[in-house]
Amino acid sequence: MDLRRFGFILLIIIVLFGLVVFIGQVKSPPIVIITSMMATTIAVATPLTLGALAGVFCERAGVVNIGIEGMMLSSAFFGWLSAIYMFHVFGFPVGVSIWTGVLFAILSGMLMGLLLAVLSITYKVDQIIGGTVINILAVGLTGFLNRQLFFGRGSVFGGNVPNSPGVLPTLHVPVTEIFSPLCHSAECLQVVTSINKVFDQKPVAISAILLVFIAHYILFYTRWGLRARAVGEHPKAADTVGINVFKMRYASVIIGGGLAGLAGAYFTIESVPSFEPLLTNGRGFISLAAMIFGNWTPIGAWTAALVFGASQALNINMQLFRDVIPPQLAILQQSYVVGLIPYILTMIILTGIIGRTTPPAADGVPYEK
Amino acid sequence: MQADTSSDLPSKGFLRSALDAMLVPFLAILTAVVLGGIIIAVVRGNPFLAYYGLIQGSFGSAKALSETAVWATPYIFAGLAVALAFKGGLFNIGAEGQLALGATVSALIGYALPDWLGFDLPAIIHLPLTILVGVAGGAFWAAIVGFLKAYTGGHEVINTIMMNYIALNTISYLLNGPMKDRDPNNVIARTPLIAESARMPEIFEGLRVHWGFVLALLTAFVIWWLLNKTTLGFEIRMVGANPDAAKYAGINVKRTIIVTMTLSGLLAGMAGALEVTGLNFRHELGFSIGYGFDAIAIALLGKSHPLGVVLASILFAAMRNGATRMQFLTQLPVDLISVLQALILLFVAADAIIRYLYGIKTKGERVVLTRGWGG
Numbered sequence: 001m002d003l004r005r006f007g008f009i010l011l012i013i014i015v016l017f018g019l020v021v022f023i024g025q026v027k028s029p030p031i032v033i034i035t036s037m038m039a040t041t042i043a044v045a046t047p048l049t050l051g052a053l054a055g056v057f058c059e060r061a062g063v064v065n066i067g068i069e070g071m072m073l074s075s076a077f078f079g080w081l082s083a084i085y086m087f088h089v090f091g092f093p094v095g096v097s098i099w100t101g102v103l104f105a106i107l108s109g110m111l112m113g114l115l116l117a118v119l120s121i122t123y124k125v126d127q128i129i130g131g132t133v134i135n136i137l138a139v140g141l142t143g144f145l146n147r148q149l150f151f152g153r154g155s156v157f158g159g160n161v162p163n164s165p166g167v168l169p170t171l172h173v174p175v176t177e178i179f180s181p182l183c184h185s186a187e188c189l190q191v192v193t194s195i196n197k198v199f200d201q202k203p204v205a206i207s208a209i210l211l212v213f214i215a216h217y218i219l220f221y222t223r224w225g226l227r228a229r230a231v232g233e234h235p236k237a238a239d240t241v242g243i244n245v246f247k248m249r250y251a252s253v254i255i256g257g258g259l260a261g262l263a264g265a266y267f268t269i270e271s272v273p274s275f276e277p278l279l280t281n282g283r284g285f286i287s288l289a290a291m292i293f294g295n296w297t298p299i300g301a302w303t304a305a306l307v308f309g310a311s312q313a314l315n316i317n318m319q320l321f322r323d324v325i326p327p328q329l330a331i332l333q334q335s336y337v338v339g340l341i342p343y344i345l346t347m348i349i350l351t352g353i354i355g356r357t358t359p360p361a362a363d364g365v366p367y368e369k
Numbered sequence: 370m371q372a373d374t375s376s377d378l379p380s381k382g383f384l385r386s387a388l389d390a391m392l393v394p395f396l397a398i399l400t401a402v403v404l405g406g407i408i409i410a411v412v413r414g415n416p417f418l419a420y421y422g423l424i425q426g427s428f429g430s431a432k433a434l435s436e437t438a439v440w441a442t443p444y445i446f447a448g449l450a451v452a453l454a455f456k457g458g459l460f461n462i463g464a465e466g467q468l469a470l471g472a473t474v475s476a477l478i479g480y481a482l483p484d485w486l487g488f489d490l491p492a493i494i495h496l497p498l499t500i501l502v503g504v505a506g507g508a509f510w511a512a513i514v515g516f517l518k519a520y521t522g523g524h525e526v527i528n529t530i531m532m533n534y535i536a537l538n539t540i541s542y543l544l545n546g547p548m549k550d551r552d553p554n555n556v557i558a559r560t561p562l563i564a565e566s567a568r569m570p571e572i573f574e575g576l577r578v579h580w581g582f583v584l585a586l587l588t589a590f591v592i593w594w595l596l597n598k599t600t601l602g603f604e605i606r607m608v609g610a611n612p613d614a615a616k617y618a619g620i621n622v623k624r625t626i627i628v629t630m631t632l633s634g635l636l637a638g639m640a641g642a643l644e645v646t647g648l649n650f651r652h653e654l655g656f657s658i659g660y661g662f663d664a665i666a667i668a669l670l671g672k673s674h675p676l677g678v679v680l681a682s683i684l685f686a687a688m689r690n691g692a693t694r695m696q697f698l699t700q701l702p703v704d705l706i707s708v709l710q711a712l713i714l715l716f717v718a719a720d721a722i723i724r725y726l727y728g729i730k731t732k733g734e735r736v737v738l739t740r741g742w743g744g
Contacts, residue, residue: 125719148701148702343531347517347528351517
C-alpha cells in the first residue's frame with residue numbers, strides 16, 4: 001500500500017465524514033456523528049472486506065473470481081435456510097441454529113468456490129465466464145429454492161416464510177464501564193459512550209477485521225502464502241520447483257469461497273434475519289473494485305472497503321439529516337443521488353487516476369502442464 | 370494470452386460456420402434438460418408434464434408462437450450486443466443498463482416530443498426518431514465504458530456493472546419522479562403512454578408480435594456481414610483475437626475498442642427502444658430486469674455467432690414464454706427456468722465436460738474471451 005493511495009483513501013473518508021458533520025451539526029454534536037459514522041462504516045464495509053479478501057486469495061493464486069457476488073448470494077440464502085431448518089424443523093435452540101447458519105453459509109461458499117475451481121482449473125473454462133456461470137446459477141437457484149421450499153407442493157412450511165431464529169448478538173466492549181468513572185461532566189460521558197459504539201460490533205464484522213490481518217500474515221509471512229503467490233505469478237516456475245499448481249489453486253479458490261460465504265452470512269444472519277432475491281445488490285462486484293484498488297493486498301483491500309462503507313454511511317446519515325440539509329446542498333436530499341456515490345467512486349477508482357495497480361502476472365491464465 | 374481461434378479469422382460461410390458451432394451447444398442443452406428433469410423429479414414434480422407444458426406454452430398455438438417471438442426480439446438484440454463485444458475481446462455485462470436506458474429515453478421522446486414542439490408529428494418522422502434516440506442512449510451508455518477501457522484500462526466488466534446500477538437507480542428516480550405517468554389512477558413507476566405516431570404498426574391483428582422481430586432477424590444478418598465482410602469487422606475480430614498483433618498490424622486498438630463497445634450498446638439500446646415502440650408503448654420500472662444476464666447466456670450459447678444467437682434467443686424465449694403454462698400444469702415455480710438456463714450455460718461454458726461425456730474430440734480450439742484485469 002503506497003502512501004499516495006493511502007492518502008487518497010484518507011482524503012475521501014475525511015470529505016465524506018466532514019460533509020455529514022457539517023450538515024448534521026445543528027442536530028447532534030460532531031463526536032456523536034463521527035463515532036456513529038465510524039460504527040456504520042465498519043459494519044457496512046464487512047461484506048465488502050470479506051468479498052475483497054476472497055478475491056485476494058483467488059487472484060493471488062491466479063484465478064480471477066468475478067463470481068463473488070453469486071457466492072455471497074447463495075451462501076446468504078443457504079446460511080439463512082439452514083438456520084431456519086435447524087430452528088423450526090429440527091427444534092434446536094436459537095443460538096445453535098444461528099451459528100449452524102453461519103457454518104453452512106461458509107460451507108456453501110466453499111462449495112461454490114469448488115465449482116469455480118473445477119470449471120477454471122480442471123476444465124480451463126475462461127475464468128470470467130466461470131464466474132458469470134456462478135452468478136447466474138446463484139440467482140436461479142436461490143430464486144427457485146426460495147419459492148419451491150416455502151410455497152411449493154409438499155413444503156414443510158406450507159406457504160409461509162417462517163421467522164428466522166434471529167441475528168447474531170452484538171459483542172459489547174466495556175469501554176464505557178472502564179472510562180466513565182474518570183469522567184466528571186456530561187460531555188465527557190457522552191464522548192465515552194459514543195466511542196464505545198464504534199467498538200460494539202457483531203461477530204462477522206469483528207472476524208472480518210481479524211481476517212484481514214490473518215490473511216496478510218498467511219499470504220506474506222508463511223511458506224504456504226509464498227507458494228500460493230508463486231502459483232499466481234509464475235506457475236511454470238512454481239511447478240518446476242515442485243509446487244503442485246493445481247492443488248494450490250484449488251485450495252486458494254476454496255478458501256476464497258469460504259470467505260465470500262462468511263460475507264453472505266453477514267447479510268442474512270448478522271445484518272437482518274431475512275432473505276430476499278438479489279439481496280447482495282452488486283456488493284460482490286464492489287468488493288472486486290476494492291480488491292483492485294487495494295492492489296491485491298488484504299490491508300489495502302480493507303481500507304478501500306472502508307471507503308465504500310463510508311459512502312454508504314453518508315447515504316444513511318443523509319436520510320437522517322434530510323430536514324436540515326442547507327438549500328445550496330439540496331442535491332443531497334435526493335437519496336438516489338447519494339446512492340450513486342459508491343458506484344461512481346468505484347468507476348473513478350478503477351480509472352487508475354491515483355496510480356495503476358498491478359495484478360498477479362498469471363491472473364486469469366489457466367495453467368497447462 | 371492465447372489467440373481466439375474460434376473467431377474464424379479466415380471467414381467461413383454463414384451456414385457452415387454456424388453448423389460447426391452448434392453440436393456442442395445442442396448436447397449441452399440435452400444434458401441440461403436431463404439434469405433439469407432430475408431436479409424436477411427431486412422436488413416432486415413430473416418432468417414430462419413440465420416439459421410438455423413448456424413446449425405447448427411456447428409453440429402450441431398461434432398466440433404461443435407470437436408470444437415466443439415477442440420474448441425473442443429483445444433477446445436477439447441484447448444477445449447480439451454481448452456477442453459482438455465478445456468478438457472484440459470485450460465482456461459487456463452492461464446490456465441490462467443500456468437496454469433500460471434506451472427504453473427510458475425512447476419513451477421520453479415517444480410521449481413528450483409532441484408536447485415540447487406544440488404540434489403532432491407524422492409517424493414517418495416520430496417513430497424513427499423515437500427508436501433512434503433510444504439506440505443513441507444505449508450506445509452512449511456503453512461508449513463511456515469503451516472510452517474508459519481504451520484510455521485508462523478501467524476494466525469493462527466492473528464498469529459496465531457499475532453503469533448498470535447507475536442506470537437503474539437513475540431510471541427508478543425518473544420513473545418515480547419527473548417522468549411518472551400522471552394519471553390519477555396510476556401507482557406504478559412508469560411513463561405515460563407514447564403518442565400514436567411513435568408506435569409501430571401491428572403485423573397480425575390481435576397478436577402482439579411486432580415488426581421488431583423481423584428487424585431483429587435482419588440485424589443478425591447485418592452483424593454477421595459486418596463482422597465477416599467488412600474492414601471494421603475484421604479490425605474488431607483482430608483486436609479481440611490479439612490486441613498486440615492488431616496494434617503492430619496498424620489497427621487503432623483504442624478506437625476499435627470504443628467502436629465495438631458503442632456498437633454493442635447500440636444493439637442493446639435498440640432492444641429497449643423496440644420494447645417501447647413495438648410492444649408496451651411505455652417504459653415501466655423493472656420490466657427489463659434480467660435481460661442483460663440472459664443476453665450473456667444467449668451469446669455464449671450461440672457461440673457468439675449471429676445465427677447461433679438467434680437460435681439461442683428463440684430457445685430462451687420459448688422457455689420464458691412456456692414457463693407460465695408449465696407452472697399452470699405442474700405448480701412448479703417459473704424460477705425453475707433460471708436454473709435450467711444456468712445449467713445450459715454451465716455446460717456450454719465448460720464444453721470440456723460435454724466433450725468428455727459424449728466422447729467428442731477437441732479440435733484444438735480454445736476460446737479466450739477476456740483477458741484478465743490488465744486492459
